[in-house]
Amino acid sequence: MKGSILVVDDEEVILKSCKRILEPEGYDVSTALSALKAIELLEGAKPYDLVITDIKMPGMDGMEFMRRLRAKNPEICIVLITGHPSQESIKEALALGIIDYLPKPFSPSLLTETTAKAMEVRKKSVKTDSQDFTGEMAEKLAEIIRKHKNKPGSLIPVLQEAQELVGYLPPVVQRHIARGLNLPVSEVHGVVSFYSFFSMKPKGKHNVRVCLGTACYVKRAEEILARLKEQLQIDIGEVTVDRKFSLESVRCLGACGLAPVVVVDKDTHGSVNPVKTMDILAQYE
Ligand code: FES
Structure with a gap:
């Protein structure tokens, strides 16, 4: 199996065609007709590598769904399905770390191509996490956390020093910080994604x-x-x-x-x- 995908859309025809196109490519595809149903599935035991979600849905829209998803699961890859995106919504979606977006209606080849690209990013992020965050760095990070732990407003200085140490703030680093400061991972992730000077991806100079x-x-x-x-x-x-x-x-x-x-x-x-x-x-x- 190439990876597990959750497709979220209020149009059943989109869910069916994603399943029909992606399953023969070797992906395990689950579907949800609403953001609430998707959250239920994501809270279950099955891990997902990629979520492909529509932006316009009744009840909770795709943007709110992505915010909640990111807060709980900083690692997951997201691809957005959208009709006519505004610059604003694209900007916000990019800030939430989407890999790409699929303009509606999309062709089967665009869907498979975008999915393959997102899965590649997912694989690389898992590999990069373990390569970039060495044991020595983990020890130094523990020291940074100890130094700031009992001071008020310790999260931002810890994140800044962690970013200087590792070069960026991958999920594994965010988890270490959350554990060290006794904070929920969602809070750490929320701060990292809010401030543009924090980066979750390795970048060149x-x-x-x-x-x-x-x-x-x-x-x-x-x-x-x-x-x-x-x-x-x-x-x-x-x-x-x-x-x-x-x-x-x-x-x-x-x-x-x-x-x-x-x-x-x-x-x-x-x-x-x-x-x-x-x-x-x-x-x-
Ligand atoms: S800047 Fe608009 S298409 Fe490239």
Whole structure:
């Protein structure tokens, strides 16, 4: 089995087609017709690697569901299904750590492709957690926690020092901190996701984001991404060996007039020529 997936949507036809498309690919697919039903399933004994959820649902909507899900389960991967997303909802969903979103109606190939990408991220995060957080770091983190433990407002300074120590705050680090400070993991996770200076993913010194939204896509964004992958020798979601660059793909950065767009850290590079991606990277060497 390639991984377990929970699909949440109030339209039965979507649940059925996700099951029909993903099960032959080797995934174990469960479905829920509402966010409340999904929460019930997620609180059960069965572990899930990925949740694919609709945003518009009666009762609890997808956004509220994701907030609750994240608070309880910082590790789980989420893919959002959405009709016409606003920049606001995409921003909030990204802040909640979604891997990607599926615009409705989506094709079977987009569903399998997005699912495979999310599962890859899931696998890597499990591997990276154990590789990046060594025993020596665990000892140092315990010292940091001891130093701050009985002071008021100790969580933020502990998180800051933990991030300096590990480079980012993966779930395993958040769990250590929660245990050490006698706090629920959901509280630690809530603070980590609220402040943008905390990161849950390993990042290079410079984070490169390539827009694959429609306006950029038609102007050869895929070629730009392929070149950057080749030049950096990493795939999406990865960090170069020297930790200098990390690479991400995004759907629309809100600068379609400048398509194709690549953003490095806070710098927007517009009208990028695919053969000149090396010039962009050189500015950060
Ligand atoms: S599609 Fe690339 S910035 Fe909008």
